[in-house]
Structures are given as C-alpha cells and as structure tokens.
Amino acid sequence: MGKNSKDKRDVYYRKAKEEGYRARSAYKLLQIDEQFDILSSDVKKVVDLCAAPGSWSQVLSKRMFTGIPEEDRGKKIVAVDLQSMTPIDNIICLKEDITAPSTLAKILALFDNEKTDLVISDGAPDVTGIHDLDEYIQHQLILAALQLGCCILKEGSGKFVVKLFRGKDCDHLYAICRNFFEKVYVAKPRSSRATSSEAFLVGIGFKKPVSDWEPKLDLNKSVQEFFEGVADFSLYNRTGTINQPEFIACGDLAASFDSDATYDIPENFKELDPVQSPKNPAYQKALELKRSGKLKAEGSKE
C-alpha cells in the first residue's frame, strides 16, 4: 500500500487505511463471511496461507477474538507466508513454505494434532504478463493450498476459501476442486471490482474423493503427483456450462461501497501513510541505482 495515487480512485483503499487494515482485501473476506458464514462460532482452528501483509489475518483476529471471553475461545489462527509479517494479535505467524511437510507438522503441533475448520488464501503469484503462464502458476498456488488443505481440513465440515482469477482455464480448476468438497461456489465480493476477473473459490464440507486416499505432503512431489489418482489434470477436464459452480455475489450493496464507483473524497480526508510499506522488493537495488542516476550511466559495473 503506497501513499497518494490510489487514494483518489478507490473507496476501499481509503477505508482500509482509515480502519487500520494492511490491505483493502480485508473487506473481501468480511463480505465472503457475510454470505457464507465461514467464520461461524464453531470455527476454532484456522490457517491463513500466503498471509502477508496480513489483512486477512487481521480480519480473523478481529472477528474471532473481539468481545469473546477468553475461556470460551479455544481458538487458534496460524498465518503462513514465505515473507516475514509484522505481528498481529492472536495470530501465530510462520515464515514457512506451504508445500513443505515440516510446515504441516508445525501447524498440526500448534493445533495439538487437531484438524482445522478453515483454510483461506488470498495469495497471488507475481504476474509476468504472459496470461497462460500466469494462470498456470496461479492454479499451481491454489492447488498447493488445496494440497495442504487436504492434509489438514476436517472431513465433513472443513471450509476452504481461495483467491482465483477467472481466466481461460478456470473451469479446469473448478473441475479439479469439485472432487474435494460437498459444495463449491465462486464468490465475488462487492469490494472486488467487477472490472477485475478476481473471484474466490469457496469450498464447503471437505471430503476425500476416494475414502482410502492418504494425502501426504512431500517436497519431492509436484502437486500433480500429490493428487495422482484423485484429480484429472488433463485440460479436457472442465466443468463446462452444465456443472459450473454457482456464482454468488456477496456483500450488501446498500450497506457497503461499490468498488467500481468513484466517490467524492470527503473534505476532511487526510492522506494517510500506508499501514505497511512493501518489504524489500527484488528490484530495490535497481531502484537505488536509478535514483542515484547510475542506472542510465554508461558504466556497467555495480
């Protein structure tokens, strides 16, 4: 979240800054919850994947802990990301790889070997601009989240929320995910722009496609190998028009803002600093060189 430029355009961006959320995506989770009640009171153990900068964890922390007496809680939230995260109340942060068995072991240990009620992920990989590659990598990330989900979700009641982009092969992904849940929905929160292809896959009631399937994380297995025998990775495997997951728009429009609309900025609006600045981007060195005028210089040395 930077200062300035987006402030003018995006109402949720301003709102997030005002309400102390690290990213506007917080509202997307709130609106998904509004519709699907994914954070119902019986949800005790939650895993937030690709959690940094942490806005979804902030929502979890607020919704699951605010105003609830300590003795009634018995709740635990684990946030996992490869990047380090600024601490959040009630959240246990793990700086780990979501595909590693050791990560799974750590989470299970934190949950006293109890399975989890909910796995969420708002992660998106860096995009290159090559649509097909970006979609493929995005699907790999979703499947990596699903892979961990399969190892850790409660059978029968486990819920799963993951960000996706509705691209050319999204119904191939739907067809794979359908195998693992009683019900699968495509949710579009009002805070996500209609002009963006972003949506969220919501899986309700985790189930094993084959009852004797024993999901097992192994760093030396690709996701395709992990799901061998329980999912069909042929690109012909698509839901098509008949078997498509139901699309559900969420968030009450009357009570919330419309992310596509332009609103006048209130007169008393102050430009706030971002709640959290980007941490060490890869191109930092190149930026420094550019700022000092060295990038354009003839010399090639560092």
Added chain:
Amino acid sequence: MFLEDCKYGNSNIYELFHSGVVLNCKIYNFKHPFSKKEYEHYWVTNGSSLEIYNSKKVLIRSLNIFANRATKIKISGLKLLEDINKVIIWGRNAFVVLDIEKDLYDFNISNINMETTKSDESVDILQDYLETIDVNSNDVFRHTITDLESRENSINNWITDAEYKDNYAYLLTSSNEVVVWDTVLNKRERLVELKNIKSISYKGTLSLNDSKLIVVSPTITAGCHIWTIDISCKLKTEYLYKLDDDSCNGIIFDSQIDRDYRHLVICSDDRSINLYDFKTGKLINKIYGHQARVWSVRFVYDNLKNAYGIISCSEDCRFILWKFANGFKDLTKQETHEVTQIKNCWSLDYKNDKVLTCGNDGRVKLTQVFVNRSDDSVFSCQLVLKKKENLKDVIKCGKTFIALSNTGSIFASHNFGTFNIVQMGALFTDSLTKLISVNENFFLAIDTCNKIILFDVKNGSIQFKFSFVVEEIVKILSLQIVLLSNQLVYFMIDTPNKNDCILLYSLDLIEYKFSLSFSYPKLQKNMKQAFNISSAVLSLSSKKLIVGTLSGKVLFFNIEEKEAYKVISFDYNNESIVRIKATQDSYKGKPLFLVCSKTHYSIMTEDIFIMTNNSSLRIDEADYNSQEGVILYGIKDSHYVQQHEKNNNIMDQFDLKQYNQVIKNELGWCGTITKEDNNIVKINIKIFDIDMPNNSIICEGTHGREIRSLSILNKLDEQNCMHFITGSEDTTIKHYKILIKENTDSLNKFSCKTIDAFRQGRLKYGVIALKQQMTYRAHVSGIQTTDVIYCGSKLANSKYLVTTSAKEELFLWKSFISDQGTHSLAIVGILPTTKELKGKDVTAELRITSFCYDSSNELLFTCYSNSMIRSWKLEKKQNSKVEFTLNEEIFYKNCSIFDCVLVDGMFVIGSSDGKITSYAINKDSLLTLRDSITIHQSGIMSMETLGIDNIVTGGDDNSIVLTEINKHGAFNFKSKIVNAANSAITDIKSLNNSQFAYISTDQIFAIGCINKFKDLSLQMSNSKAVQRELINVADTQSIDISGNFCMIGGLGMSLFEIPSNVAV
C-alpha cells in the same frame, strides 16, 4: 423474424486473422532446394500458430500447431535445432517435434515459391489447413497439412524448455523435472528428477553438450541449481552446484550457457543480469541496464565465432547489446534500442548483425546492430580550428557538408573525408553568420552587413557565385527557404525590428538575378504582437503563403496581400512551429500541409484539419509523403530518432550519449561534435536514409497493452478494405486498414490438393493484409469506450467516432479521406469536464464509462463512474468543429454505471449493482425515471438491444439476461442463461433481431439467440453441443460486427468470419 431454436450445424466461427502477444521469434537460414541460395526467414509464434515470413517480409506460411479447439493452447516456446533439421514447439504441457524440411518447407504440398517477389499487398496468407467434415454432426474440423493433431503429445506439467537427440525429446517442466519422451513409440520413457528442487520455476534451461544434458533449474524458494543428465549412460544424474544465494533476487526468467561452456548468464526480477563462471558457479559480475524486469538473455558471437557479448531484453521495451570487456570479466553497454510499444520485449534472436525482437504488441522487428562492422550511415571527421575559434553552423548540400566557424571560416567535406578549409578571400569571410542549404548544388550565406551570398558546391569544392545586399531592413534575423521552383528559389527574410516587414525574395540560380517579390508587415492587424517566422511554405499555384511563427501561430497570406487573411493558434503552449511543409496531397481539391510544433502535428488545408496528433518525441524536423505518411525526427532517451508515425515505430536512431553537443538536425541527417585537445573538433554525422532505414518491421502487431474497445468505421468497401480503430489501456487509439478478399476459383492456382480443399471449404473470405494507419495519442489515460455515432440533421447527418477515457475525457473525431484516398482522423469536439463546467476542482477521478447518441432528439448521453448521467446538445461550428452544451445532469444512485442503450425512445442504463433502469426522454429532452429492476447478481458489464423491445445484458456473474421493455419503460424479466461463460460477459453485439454474439474475459466467444417465446439459448451444433469457442484473445473486452465480419479485442485482436447460418 424469430428462429425456431438455435440448433444449427456448421455454426463455428472462423478466425481469419489474429494478432496478439508474440512470445517467440527466430531467424532461420532457409536454403532454397533448387537454387541452393540462402535466404533469411523469420519465424514468429502468434497464439497457437507458427508463422513464417520470407526474406522480403511476406508471410508465406501460417501453421496452427495446437489446433485443438477444446483446449486452445498457445505456443509458449520453441527450440530450433538447425543442425539436425528439427524444431520442438511447446505450449503449456503440450509439445510437438517437427521436421523442418518435411513439415514446414514441403514443396510438394505447398507448391509455392518461398521467395516470391510480389509485394505483401498482393500475396495471400497461406493457411495450411485441411478441413474435414464429421458426418454425424456436420461439423467442420481443421487439420493442418502435417496432421499435427495426432502428433501432439502432452505431459503432466508446464514445459519450460526442450531438447532433442536421437529420437528422444527431453522436456524440462515448471517443477524442474525432465521428461524423457520416446518420439518413435510416442510415449513417456522416464521422468528424471533431483531431490529438493521441485518448487515452481518460471523458466529453466536445457542444453545438450554431446551426451550431457545440462539443466538449469531455478526455483522461487530454494535457489537456482545446475545439474546434468548423461543421456548415453542410463540417464544418470549429477548435481553440479547451486548459484550463490545472494547473487540474484526474485524469480529467474531466463538463462543461457555459452557455446564453450565458460559462462552462464541469468536474468531476473531484480532487473540485473548475472554473469557466472560456468565451471564453478561463482558470480563474475552483476550488471544493471534495464529499467524493469529482464525477460531474456542470449550470448552473441561475431562472424568468426568469437564470443562478443550478450543481448538482453526487458519489460522496459528495450534490448541492450553488451560487449565483453576486461578479459571476459565485465560487460559494457554498446547499444540500446526501444523496439516494443508500451510493455514487454519478450524475446529475441541474433544473426549476422541483426536482432529480431518480439513483444506484447505483437510487433516483430528487425534491428541492425554493429557487432562485426561499424554503422556506415555514421561518419566522423575532424576539423582543426584556430585558437578561440568555435564551430557555428553545419549544413549539408548534396553529399558535401559545409561548416562555418565564428571567425567566418568555411570548411567543406566531401564523401566522408576530413573537413578542409575553403579559401574565400577577405571580401566577406570574417563576417558570415549563417549558412542555409538550398538544394544539392547551392547554398546561401548571410553576413553581418545584410549581404546574402550564393555558393555553388561541386565535388566538395565551393565557389562563390553571386551576392547582393538586402536594403529594405536594418538587420537579417533569419532566412527561410519557402519554395524551390525550377531555377528559382524563394526565401523569406525576417528582421528583429517589429516595425519592419518580412520580405519574400526570389533568386534565379542560373541567371544569378534576385528580386523582392513582396513584403508583409510583422505587426498584423489582428495580432497583438509582431510575429517571427520559424517556418514557411509558398504555393505559386494557389498563390498562398503559409507562415509558422515562433509563438505557435500559423498565418495564411494571399501572396500579394499585406495582411494575413487567417491566423490560427496552432500550439496550445505558444511554442514554435517547427515545420510547415507542403504535401502532394489534397482534400476536396485544396492542398494539404503538414504543420508541426514541438509536441504535436496536423495535416490540414487552410480551412480544415484532417489529422491531428500528439507526438511521443520532441519534434525537431518532420517530413511527409503519401506512401509513408508522417516521419518525425527528434530526441528521445538520449538518441536522435527517426520515427515512422503510421507504425509508431523507430526506423533508425543515433546514440547521442558519447557526444558533447548536437550541432544541427536537418531533414535526413543529424550532426554532433566532440571537442578534443589542440583545437580539434570531431564531427559525427548520421544520415537517415528513408528508403534504407536500419530497422524494419516484419509484422506490425497491435497495442502493447489490452484493447479496451474497438469500433469498425466502415463496411467492406469496393477496394475490399475495412477500416477500424482500437482504443487501448495504453491510452492510444490505433487506426487500421484491413484488406479482405472473397475466395474465388482463381485462387485455386495452387495445384496442391490440400490447399484446394481449404479454398473450396466453407470459408468465404481470406485476409490479405492488415496495415496500421496511425497511432493517435490524444487521451491521457487508458481508453474506456469507443463507438461510431450517426447524428441527426442539426449536425448534417454526420458520422463521428467517439472515444472516452478516465479523467472525464470524451473526444469526438471525424474521419477524413484525402483526394488521394488516405483515411485519417481529427478531433472536432471535446466534451467539457466538470471542472470546466463548474469552475472547481473535482476531487474524484471521474471516468466516462459509457455513452450513447439519440439521433431523434439529437442528444448525447454520457454516464459516469459516480452514477452521474449527463445529456448534451451538439452544435456544429466553423471548420467542422462541434460544441457541446450541457442539457441535463442527474444522478442514478451511488454506484458506477457500466453501460447504456436507447430502446424505443427510452434511455436505459446498466450499473454495477446489477440493475437496469429506464428513463423516458420527454419533449424538452429531459429524463424521467420509469423503472428499475435487479437482473444480475453483480455488475452489468454490457447491454445491447435486440429487435424493438428486447434488452440483452451480460453480467460479471457469468450470465446473460433477456429483459423486455414496454413503451412506458416498464421492464419484464424474460429469461436467463446462468452460465453463459466462466467469467464476466464483457461485450454483446446483436447480429440481427434474434441473434447476438458475446464474449467473456475467459476467452469465450459464442452466439446466443431468442425464440418467439423469448427464451434465451446458445447456438448449438447438430450434435446438440453448445458451440462455445475458445479464442486467442486473452482478457477479452470488446466486440464489433460489420457484415460477415466480427472483430474482437482484448490482449491482441482477432477477425472472424461469422457462421454462414447467421443472417446478418
């Protein structure tokens, strides 16, 4: 007319043309089998097709490699193995191994001359398909002549690189496994992998060193690993090393090992390029040069096969040629070329001093670089000056360059030699102040005493011819040549005294006679200040003199009248008119001029602008001819560039970085000086030859970013041409001409059977050529919508193009056709913004999201992202200009309006809350709310009227809804297709009263229809399968239909032939 239902066979749409992101390009040395001559061919991957262009840049072959329509895989990579005559082509998880001679250059099958001498306008694009018909369904299937579908194989994972040897293909995947594929038995032989490197890789590399397959395996989280597979010894693996962890940050996008296995080079996210010692994996150097992510790197060898350096290309649209220095320990930047528009130069190939590049904009470009030789369009010479002597002026006269120093010495240089001092005698040399080139043989000089001297230049020797003194004015400020007519040269002399006149002189170059033709007062009646000439042009046939001034005005004179009869403020910032040039073209019989300021230019008659455009560079000089259009010269990113405006392309450039000072830029050349010791001045001169530019375009492409909207300007005309425009996220509007030809029997001249089968197939049309006409840079932010409107009688039933973008920009364009047949666009109206209407700053960044024109009430409706609806009255003013007057402003609610239509006298909007809302337009042209109903779960992305009273809407909720509207504006929800696509339905266009075409973000194109009961359904084939076509255009945004043709735009664009059973 209603159709009973939509069960129709043969309803597939056919793509006639596609231009999108080009990810791969290769230079291939084609050896003609009969003549044995070698030609350079250019291979390009475009969507799922491999295209081959011959050395004359004519497309000779287009092969649909991944022809399967259910998966629509695009080619992501190819490896050319020229020594074994193979090519491996892959996309996603599919691949095919082809034999270059047999599959791609089979003379028996194609029977065409690979080196045709025809121009590209007349050559048909040969699409090598064989069509077969499924007897059960009557569906037509396309096969390529090489029967590719049966040769296509797939593995489990995304392929990042491939190698081939002795009937085995080796495929590296995004999980860093190597799949060994037996191409004889057509099966997977083995999977070779290493432990702990299975994290996602965007791009790894395979290279074969004899029997050792070297694998570069980058991972996102666990570093980059180098390992080998011994393919002669049971695929034994050996781990070599991991690259230093801290040597690069972020994702690795490409790597290459040099031929001698000395170096490994990688590029990545962090904008750097890393050079490693291949044997040890130790970092040798880390270099920076690009301003964004670096996508690809290649080693470059000179013609003697010595390692020269590397070439890298980047997201920043440029490629850089680097040369090894300091004993292979360093790389220094040699050349930088901007080759792609707006975003991403994806990959490149190098052969024999040429670099072939491709990028997001689909443009494939060949650029001359100088590895083996130096640029022969640049020459240097030295000039020895005296103490305290400086160079004052340089001009070009024929092939001779003439220099003038501040002490009045003249130097001449012929045929790239050194400059020699010309002995002029003491008569005037110490007082010369300026040189002016007249033509190939003559130039003029001015001295401090108002003397004008004519010199003759022959073979580098300069001779004084004639001189005269201008007595009418106190001092000569400047001299502008305004016309060369046979032996007469006309020029204008300006003076610093504002009470003097500007003089028009003529001089006879043979008789050496001069005469004052006329004089014009510097203080004109209708102007506040005296004007100073910056450029002028004289037309004897029309007896007109057109003068551009230093303050950005253009004055029109009748030759023999003192007062200008017309004055135009051309430059908004009152900056100088850089160039006025007469063209050979005319509009409605009146001559056309090119007028340029530093920032923008126009083609105009004295009455009307027929083209207006902003420049992407600071214009120094400009030229125009009917064929090439406008050519601009100016400085961009420390290069002096020659820019072709039609193609928005840099034709040639001159690197200014190493020089102290630019001394002069004239049409066709540019000079720089570097001062050295001992009063020696080094002059470098770059010649821009318009017929032989250093860079050329193989394939034009489109925009560098997504097309947000496209509009067809006219139906297929008598010349078989269709004109259309595309508006892009990159803020520009491009205008194209596409030549489409109906397939006739005469095309069966190709004797081969397969081509005949294709030609006799159901495809009625073939695309012959697509040409960009212009890139218009009027908008400041990404284009939102575009459309053609047909106005009522108040505006003389004119047709206009309307384009909108953020910041409330809406421009009205008029299309012009010159007497020579050139189409052009000029802005004739600009919609007032809220700031202009209300005089106060608007805090929100308002966007005009949609508009529509009511021709019966002559009202333009504009809808905004803050729920505002405005209606405007349009009024035609002088010179085709149109003025807007606000008629009404209302607010719908507090959400964004996405689209609007007019139905039976009602104005209907679709908004981001999923509602459609109707307003009646009363006799005072004001809106009254009538009805509003929710028909979609989320935003209504597009609306279209079908017949008299039907509204079809496409939503972000993947659905299409049919709503009926009655004459009171009340809605009646009729029917819905819930899953019309898997993503937002971004555009709908009606084909007739009951059928419509739609597209969605997930690359679906389909045809829907309504029956007499007003049930919606999708078109089906005879086998009752719904016909939803996956198309090549990603991020699909906009559709337009004209006759039998349908254009679709998104990231790239496609032209389709509409199914024959659809009545258009």
